[in-house]
Amino acid sequence: MARHIMLAVRRIIPDGPDTNRLVLQDPDGWPLPKWKPGAHLDLQVPGIGPRAYSLCGDPATQESWEIAVRCEVNSRGGSSWVHDVLRQGDVVAVTMPRCTFPIAAEASRHVMIAGGIGVTPFLAMAHEFERRGVAWTLHLLARGGPPCGLALAGLAQSGRIRTHDTARQARPRWDELLDGGPTVGLHAYCCGPQAMLDGFAEATRDWPRGTTSIEHFVPPPLPAAEGAMQYTLRRSVTGAEMEVEAGGSMLKALRMLGAQVDASCEGGICGACEVRWLEGEPIHRDRVLSPERRRTHLLACVAQCASDRLVVEA
């Protein structure tokens, strides 16, 4: 199961419509581990389970971590718990940050397009871009007042933030948002509701591979697992084995074998259930692992297998 870090909610800052920004610190004031811009953590909601939130503070600050939570009308319980139950001084359980939405280190210019509360990972990235002295633009599309306006104010002097109130003005065209791309050195990012992500994917369909990045709120439909077959799943640590049917959940199988594997989204976008694989031929269906990472790791919640045996380090 997940190793949880206990952190104190030091401040709750109302920051935009229906949005609270939480400042989390170690209860004894020790500095916290470093993390990468674009990372998220799982907040353990009592009686409900883990809920993923992007870190939105300055990654250079180790005294605290910040997340922002918008109270959703159709909340599955996480955001309403944060807004209605959680109070300053409470202690919460979170996981270590995981970065599944990294900065493209090789790019010289970065365009970030956010829908509503999808701005959160870009706040952290913007701090990092400023520190590196690279060119960046953040487009924030929101109906009415933007979420995290106070946090954005700290970056306003950069002159690189464009807010678009889609309740008052027409939604900008994609070619306007994408800064004339694709061009050499430009990387585009998008985080927001599914319709926005679909629009972004369509608008950048012909961009060179590796010049765009998407962060999902909720897991998208899984791609087909062509070639998936029944296989013997083996834990390298204990030697325990079991048969897994084609289409079956490797995550559930590992847990049935006694492995303690974290999970959060269970849809291949958060990375919580990443495990190292040692033998076999996994079929990857996640949205976050790089081709290089897939050579050694898989996400157990969505992976299938194209060989009759798979050995994982668990």
Added chain:
Amino acid sequence: MTETLASPIDVEAGASHRSTWTGTVAHLHVTARAFLPMRSQESVELVAGCGIVGDRYMLGIEQGFYSEKPEEGRQVTLFESEVLEAIGRDYKMELLPEEHRRNITTTGVPLNWLVGKRFRIGSCLVEATRLSIPCRHIEEILQKQVFDAMVHRSGLNCRILVGGTVRLGDEIRPE
């Protein structure tokens, strides 16, 4: 020709208390919890049978300080500065003294030879219980792929027999 592998300790037959090594304390670090960054110290206080004041390995008496897996034989941990250099050379990776997550970084001490032996760190006396083994947890904390680089050279776990203050530059020598 047959060569005999000589331990850095007691290499001369019949000289059971002679040794070929002495080392020094190069860095000192503690952390309150298993996931938190290590903090550099000028000195640390070793408590016999317990651990280091303020460290997560301290057993029993420090409320709020903990390790995920308390262990009687792991009251203080050591790591060779020479291994940091070797990892840089072999893996082209910088691993800093505050990143290996052991308490005492040593110079000139053959840690892998010392399991089961007693030795002095300044005025303190410790007994080596087992070699440390790396944990994937460290990769999660550091966000560096250091696990493979640390296999078989991940330091030493010790029990504290005689406590006291350990300072940077203190001598480390066999008992």
